[in-house]
Amino acid sequence: MQAIPFEQGLMLAAALFALGLIGVLTRRNVVFVLMCLEIMLNACGLAFVVSSARWQHADGQIMFLMILTLAAAEVAVGLGLIIQMFRKFQTVDINVLTQMRG
Amino acid sequence: MMLLFYLAAAIALISTVAVILQSNVVHALLYLILSLLAVAVIFYTFGAPFAAMLEAIVYAGAIMVLFLFVIMMLNLGKKSVEQERSWLTGKIWIGPVIMAAALLVQLLNVVRQQQAEVAVSQVGVREVGMALFGPYVLAVEIASILLLAGLVGAYHLAKK
Numbered sequence: 678m679q680a681i682p683f684e685q686g687l688m689l690a691a692a693l694f695a696l697g698l699i700g701v702l703t704r705r706n707v708v709f710v711l712m713c714l715e716i717m718l719n720a721c722g723l724a725f726v727v728s729s730a731r732w733q734h735a736d737g738q739i740m741f742l743m744i745l746t747l748a749a750a751e752v753a754v755g756l757g758l759i760i761q762m763f764r765k766f767q768t769v770d771i772n773v774l775t776q777m778r779g
Numbered sequence: 780m781m782l783l784f785y786l787a788a789a790i791a792l793i794s795t796v797a798v799i800l801q802s803n804v805v806h807a808l809l810y811l812i813l814s815l816l817a818v819a820v821i822f823y824t825f826g827a828p829f830a831a832m833l834e835a836i837v838y839a840g841a842i843m844v845l846f847l848f849v850i851m852m853l854n855l856g857k858k859s860v861e862q863e864r865s866w867l868t869g870k871i872w873i874g875p876v877i878m879a880a881a882l883l884v885q886l887l888n889v890v891r892q893q894q895a896e897v898a899v900s901q902v903g904v905r906e907v908g909m910a911l912f913g914p915y916v917l918a919v920e921i922a923s924i925l926l927l928a929g930l931v932g933a934y935h936l937a938k939k
Contacts (some may be wrong), residue, residue, distance in 0.1 A: 702875035748931030757936030
């Protein structure tokens, strides 16, 4: 069994992060923006798990668990906000939120 | 292991690209689930079976189902696909792709200097569990409070 080079795992994490960033910047549908945020968080988790394997230590995986918890809470609140936004504006276009007045 | 890693990495990258190019929300979500499962396989190849299981159960299972339910509630339909196509014109991609590519090149440059072999032995459930309920027990408590706050917040926000 051959070991995987450490830097290749980090490179994959960086590539996934950049793809998520492109998605967040280009998309106007707010559901897609939330999905691309998930991709970015997941890339961070990947970097932590790869580092955990590199130093043979459990701390990286615990940090991944914390990121998982954060992502779950963030998605729950974000989707609640999306539902509320759809009720108010009948659209998922984030550009309508530029004129938010209470 | 090597082959498994490269295969899973290719699947993860391709399906993530498909997510950001897709105009149908449900199709994009299914591609995202595929990408997350591929990342779970990568966790397994790096000797982290516990993280791989959690990725499959919590991310690909619970969080994506939450997305699916909200998409069903919004009931966007065919109209939104056409709207999405009209938003995703060619020139909207130029700026973000250039900026993200610059960032990626910088990141890759930093990462390339960190060359090291990863040992094949794994950090199993036992080690993670011991650390989680040993020195990190406070973090677990704080995470539970965060989840409770997320639950209450989501309930309040989604209420009519």
